Amino acid sequence: MSGGGAGAAPRGKPPQAPAAPAELAAGAWALLLAPRLAQFAAVAREAHMTRAADHLGMPQSTLSRAVARLEADLGVTLFARQGRTLRLTRAGRTFQQAAERALAQVERAAEEVRADADPGGGRVAFGFLHTLGPETVPALLRAFRADHPRVRFHLVQTYGEAMLERLRAGALDLCLTSPLPVEPGLVVRRLDEQRLRLVVPAGHRLGTRRRVRLAEAEAEPFVTLEAGYGLRRITDALCAEAGFAPRVAFEGEEAETLRGLVAAGLGVALLPPPAVPRPGVAELDLVGQRAVREIGVAWLEGQRDSVPVAAFKAFLLGRKGTLLPR
Structure with missing residues (x-):
């Protein structure tokens, strides 16, 4: 007959089950999920576990377990597996938007306080179309950095709708896009056009x-x-x-x-x-x-620009009509 040691359940009573996620106290969800948001966001962006792990600098197996735990804690499936490719489920897309907004707000707050201490430095999250990458964007950045050498850039090169999704989520400060979107919440200024x-x-x-x-x-x-x-x-x-x-x-x-x-x-x-x-x-x-393609710069209406974002926005607006090589 085995004896009950310290921590054993009283006779006749089953062990107490751990609290389910739905029973978490107010504020506990943030403590549980915050460390995993960047991992989830990386997998959602890459749609591939190995590439996301490489981007984060962590083992793929560790990242896979973290995503599985996140799905278990939330009680929903965030990704549908299609071979080696991952596709966000409906719940995953909803959670991605919130995760990107939360991460962008933290990033923006950190950059704002750093910019206050060093107005000449800071970071700009800048998106642009693939076709503007080989020549136009490098020339723009070279010209801007001549007067702002300490400003750093996080560059996102993708197609228009994916870029606007990141802009809406707060993951981008500014983006060059085409055609020019017309929708509430976005400010768009036409800069130039390309003949097709x-x-x-x-x-x-x-x-x-x-x-x-x-x-x-x-x-x-x-x-x-x-x-x-x-x-x-x-x-x-x-x-x-x-x-x-x-x-x-x-x-x-x-x-x-x-x-x-x-x-x-x-x-x-x-x-x-x-x-x-x-x-x-x-x-x-x-x-x-x-037959032309209009190119414009877009940003979120009402956003509070850091010093470097405001400077780069003014720089782009000042290139109206001369953005593209002739």
Whole structure:
């Protein structure tokens, strides 16, 4: 017969079960979840456990266990597993928005107090489109840092809707985007525009022309960016204006990848000018339509700018009409 030692339950009474998460006292959720928000946010952004672990500098197994514990504590599934890729569930998307806002508020508060102590330094979270990355953004940052050498940048290069989601969540201070969003809570200022061209393979039936009407490409297969990208929406709208819906053969995530597909003879595309001319394609001006992509800067209405964010915002607004290389 075994005897009861210290900590044993009294005879006839079952052991007391630990409190379920729903029974936590007010304020205890913050203590439980706060250390895990950055881990969850990293996995949500990367949609891949290993890449998120590499970004955080921690073992993948440790991160996997942390996410599993978070789901268990919340009592919901945050991610749906699709092979090695993770997709946020409906609950996961809701929790991501709150997590990003909380992390951004902490980051902003820390940067604000640091900026008060060092007005010449600080950090700017800046988002921009993939197509602005090779040339436009590096030139902007070089010019700005000439007068603000201690300002640091957190750069986010992604497609328009994903960038606006981060802006709404407070994870970005400013972003360069296109087309220009019109929605409550966002302030948008037009800065410049890019003329779009019809890009066709070298040797194409239209390739010897300098100017064409978009309707002349109606029968061609198109290579485009994926749905949700701003340039895809512009492409669809311009084709509709020309009287047809594009027959999409390939969808991608990078404009220069699309140019490669065109060079391989797999279709035609509507694209802004390349940073560096690419062989194997002909780029034709469009006539009969105003085929442009407007570029603007956006920020949250009513946001309180730190010193470096205010300085960079003023710098961008001062480049109106000269943002893009000519």
